[in-house]
Amino acid sequence: MNGRARTPAETTLGAPDVARIVDRMAHQIIESIAKFGFDAALLGIPTRGVPLAHRLSDRIKVFADVAVPVGSVDVTLYRDDLRLRGVRPLGETVEPEGGITGKTVILVDDVLFSGRTIRAALDALADLGRPRAVQLAVLVDRGHRELPIRADYVGKNLPTSPRESVRVSLAETDGADAVSVTEGADA
């Protein structure tokens, strides 16, 4: 399937796929954090990591009847490419209820690519507190890592070429759920 030719903006995953994937990730997270008495927090990385974190929390509540607090951590000011790629608007950093110190913090993002965003997020976390452990949940892992970083929960492995770009759309931010792959580097 890696060599399959794609038409522009082909929708790889539709809304039902996304819902199913989120449910599965929620189950995996429950299984993992149950070991620590559910003493965890979900931290979304703006923009689309934040609604994903909320969805995961909602599903965890449905499946396990536990409330996992949700927060967000903006990594813009921690990026290593600001100087080269220019400033961009800042996202919001919101501490989850109860803070993060001593907890298992699960970073949530839409796409895992080079790993640089996650490196920035780890730096940002260090300024917010000291978690017991940090895990990573991503909806899509498209490969091409540039740093020694891996996800603990992967919704979908989506092999791509570096020249392609992966776009995740969510109802909360884009009107509808979808994952699509297009030719051309990320904007």
Added chain:
Amino acid sequence: MSVLLRGVAPLGGPAVDVLLEGGVIAEIGASLAAPADAEVIDAAGLVLLPGFVDLHTHLREPGREDAETIATGSAAAALGGFTAVHAMANTDPIADTAEMVEQVYRLGQLAGLVDVRPVGAVSRGLAGERLAEIGNMARSAAAVRVFSDDGHCVHDALLMRRALEYLKPFDAVLAQHAQDPRLAGEGSCAHEGEVSGRLGLPGWPAVAEESIVARDVMLTEHTGSRLHVCHVSTAGSVEVIRWAKARGIAVSAEVTPHHLLLTCDLLAGYDPIYKVNPPLRPAEDVAALQAGLADGTIDAVATDHAPHAAHDKDHAFGDAAFGMLGLQTAIGVVAETMVATGLLDWAGVADRMSVRPAAIGRVGGHGRPIEVGEPANLTLVDPAGSYLVDVDTLASRSRNTPFAGRTFPAAVVATFLRGRPTVLDAALVEVVPA
């Protein structure tokens, strides 16, 4: 040596030949025979004017020879078509004694390019408190006839009255820098109006000039003396002077080239190249000054040539020095603002830049008619020429002109001081040692 000007137009009139010999105009006529030793200049299309007389020049020597010297200022004057300049008294030391003015006078003679007429201070040290030795300066070899505290206003009404009275026996004139020091204090640097308000620059209101001019014309009437108003800059001042002249008061006035052309809108970039005192004014004032010069209410164009070293302008606007160069660009500005617009013809230019300033300053031998037997202090202007202001080649030691790179619609071709060319082909005849 003699010079024969072929086909020249005196005051822009019909073309004739003019022979300069023995320091005077020897002959005027059609197809004159050239004497054997004569330098013949094809002057077809050129206008012959009496050499310009500047009532207001800062030559900076002694004291600031890094900005200008009497020699370099004289060179700039000659290139600008001048044959006489009045050197203002605000040197260091100040020209408030006979010894000081004689020194300036002699250095002018030594340079030999224009007649340098020293201006004496009205008050000792320009402090506005006690009279300077006006009589000694008038009786000196420099024969001072213009007294001014320029840069400072003689603001004390009693001192002004006494000065006007005291200089009467010497047939002298008091050239007043009209600036009420309370209405326009030391920090004032921009015309008070919308521009100064927006830029947050301390305002220099028109009324600070007009109120002094009004007071001074009344003092002049009361004392029966003679007043000259320096660098008139506002429509209100023009009105007051017009009224005073109609009343028979012996008042004369000058306007600078920059006040005839530039407006205060130019201050928007805070460039101190535009910082002058009095400040640039709005377009309505500029129009009133042009009209006043055209109808003779304003008698003279005077440059207020004010050289400054670069480091005295490399400051914030409010901290930088006042003034801009004027000698080499004066006729260009006048041609653009007054001749090209039809406000003055060349005879009018001769009147405002030579005849009347010479009369005001009692400068003998200058500003004379172009007639046989008159001293040959003359300027040859190309009325269809163009003068590109190249700052690198200005004769002045300083570079503070706002006209760098600008082209004016008339150029000085030659200048003659008592028949001797100081400028030929728009270049100095004798190179002045820098």
Added chain:
Amino acid sequence: MSRHLLSAGDLSSDEAIAILDAAKQMHAIQTREVKKLPPLRGRTIVNLFFEDSTRTRSSFEIAGKWLSADVINVSAKGSSMSKGESLRDTVLTVAALGVDALVVRHNASGAVQRIAGWVSCPVINAGDGTHEHPTQALLDAYSLRERLGDLTDRHVVIVGDITHSRVARSNVLLLTTLGARVTLVAPPTLLPAGVGAWECATSWDLDAVLTGKAAGDVDAVMMLRVQRERMGGGLPGGARDPGGVFVPTEREYAIGYGLSPARLDLLAEHAPILHPGPMNRGLEISSVAADSARSMVLDQVQAGVAVRMAVLYRMLAGVDAPALAEASA
């Protein structure tokens, strides 16, 4: 955004709002334990102050340090004129130290604009004479938005010595850019020449304005500091204040233009009170007003750091980006 920040008028509405939005995130970190962000690591910012100002200098210093820049304070008060050095030489000497940005305050209007023309690094105006103070206007706008939300069609009244106020000039420019209406209130002697051409209303009657009779309902009031030397006989011929006399006495000013408890009651419930500080209590503002719940004086100080962080971030963090974009094009 543009290379320098010299005037509040340089900012478009989009640019101003981008700064204010970034400031909101910067503001959040001030409550955190670790008040340090990394985006300006390795950059050097010089606070070049030709005029004393503990408040503004400290605010810029903290802002720079919380973004991990190295901040150096250079007090150049009186250095150029009194030592006979030109402003240009003073500035080029400092710039030659290897500076990534200059934050400049000068007592002469337009000085910062001149300086920006001489150096190759970005220059931020921290107050120039009686001209402008753009970051003060940004922090005022930030504070106003905290209380009022979007400023479109909001009516802001600025009271005090408008003639000598760089805060007023910058605020008129920025607030109108953000869609607000501004009314300037002062006695005629403290309104600048040509103010009629400004994009705002003016009045001599504070009570008429506060009751909404003069210029419509009021959404916010900004009281300006009034220099005591402009009162009474003052200092005759003070170098930069030709005339010297602007108002007969402090008492008369307070009665005519001070924000008294009675005037506070004229204000609508939602309307905040701003003051750039330092306050002359009992002169332009009563203690009742200064200490009331509507007073935003301390919020303004906090906002000052956040807004300056946002300005520094937006001006400096992506400094190489345009060059790269051009190179890859």
